[in-house]
Amino acid sequence: MVTIDDKKLIAKEKANNPSLAKTIWREIRHDKMALISLVLLIGILITAYSSPLFIDQEQLQRVNFLETWEAPSEAHWLGTDDGGRDVFGQLLLGTRNSFTIGLSVTVIAGLFGLTIGLIAGFFGGWIDNVIMRIIDFLMVLPSTMFIIVFIVIVPDYSILSFVLMMSAFAWFQKARLIRSKGLAERELDYINASKTLGTPSWKIMFFEMFPNLSSLVIVNMTLTLAGNIGLETGLTFLGFGLPASTPSLGTLISFATNPDILQNKSWVWLPAALLILVMMLCINYIGQAVKRASDARQRLA
């Protein structure tokens, strides 16, 4: 039976150990840069994701040779590109596509890395040994080169295969991180108790071990999100990413490989470059705040 005293105790306990979401919010509120970053990022994302409501995508992709390389004006806020397409509209769609892909890669790689890491950490022993040797090997591969090679040789290349290819090279770090924390966790009493009670391993891993590692996963995913967006736009910039029909921020920046455009038509690529820079900085500031929130020693709040 729960007495009133117990209830009070539980409430007090809860107040002392606020949920991760609450701690993160408190931490962000106390870090001015993180707060500004959060507001800015949300603003950018809302504009980008709602853009299909007021931008006609077909109209945007239509080539109009009468209006090529127009400097910014009232009709085209950021001018037009080589096909007379509106740069501002492409910038919004590009932001949406780049962010979606960066996020998908982060989530897919996160889930995969989490599963592998939990398996290695929970079972330990030879399973852990085999998995770690494989990860050690994968980590020394020059990943950018391998992704590009895979993209070139894969038959019927699509956005899905691009996302999978990037994810395939993004999960090792996470698996390693989860595994090292998992190894420590599996020695704890609650895991042993659960084992003695006969709980199936997968249930212990995902419903008992995972919640205790979740803050670690969230921190890692926020910090790698920026990196994944950077890699996607970078690969698209080199011509090995999204097809031209799906504009990415990298597509706009790739115009700058032509020295004439780089120098004289900066309205095509410069906004996209600056937008990436701003987004990366925002995500990193938020990520650092999240990281501090998960580690009580570093908290500002």
Place this chain on the structure above:
Amino acid sequence: MVKFIFRRLLVMIPQLFLLSLIIFILAKQMPGDAVTGAFMGNPNVTPEQVEKIREQYGLNDPWYVQYGAWVGKAVQGDLGSSYTHKQPVTSLLAGRVTNTVTLSLFILIVSYIIAIPLGIIAGRWTDSWSDKLIVTYNYFAFATPLFVFSLLMLFFFGFVLGWFPTGNSVDVRLEVGTWDFYLSKLKHLVLPGMSGALLATAGTIQYLRNDIIDTKLKDFVKTARAKGVPEGKVYTRHILRNSMLPIAAFLGYEITGLISGSIFLEMIFSYPGLGQLFIQSITGRDFTVTTAIVMISGTAVIVGTMLSDIILSAIDPRIRIE
């Protein structure tokens, strides 16, 4: 220690084997081979002749025989010949490797020259205004994608201000070996090198700052202070000696970053190195060259991480693996 080095060398063998096997399988998946590439569209060569040449080159053998032959040749320095450049891959790569190594060394050295003092200042005077400035710069270096930063550098210093050349690795009109030749090389190196170096500092600054903050509260430092060692000496003799050594050892791990960085830097600054050749060979479907570059880069990383592990274990015996 000898035992550890021996073990670490043993680990490298399966790694190199797997790397070569994966690259071989990928190469087989790439469309076309040495023979179809060389004779495609030539009306004077009949399909029977092509078949005969294929037999001669061993392209009809089972895969493991082909793999063995490929590795055997590669070990002897024969990496096949380039179909677009019409010359052996080895001689094609020689000049490119020198350029990429020069660029990478420049990046490494400059990034250490910038990062080490900054890391020490930030760690020693924590929460001072200079620390805050350095931490902000570190955030920036950590968050900025290399290709965006390089383009901005090229645009601003190369085109708007016109201080530095915007492409190639040297002014081709100059005579090789003259003073002007090397000066021009250095000038061409500055923009791509600085773009890489300014961002490469991120890891080192953060590591050094955190390590100094941790170390300066340790007992042996307190003892040194209590004995009356002057503050400057506490840092140079006691703290830095502990914090700096691992930095030298991380060198091998940096190779991975330098290789993927060189792809972007060399493409943006049209710097004729391995990274640029890699992209060119892939878009030109010259896959013998692609395969060779991936193999060389992979080997460089494997050897680099091995050296790093050995150096690290020499410094810190705790991390020796059994």
